[in-house]
Amino acid sequence: MAKSDDLVKYITQQVVTYIETPREVRQQVKAISKEQRESWQTRWFGMLPLATRMLIDQAKPKKVK
Incomplete structure (x- = not known):
């Protein structure tokens, strides 16, 4: 059961990081x-x-020249 808890924690962290990042920064990173x-x-x-x-x-x- 510990592996699924770690997975949920990781996914939650990724979603929160995505939401907190401004749209302009995400677009710049994508363009780069x-x-x-x-x-x-x-x-x-x-x-x-x-x-x-x-x-x-x-x-x-x-x-040949």
């Missing part, structure tokens, strides 16, 4: 985290797009 987020390609596929691009660039014949 959105800017720092990785592109959708990296989030969905990891490093695969970058590795594919590097392989394609290596396979292309290089121009």
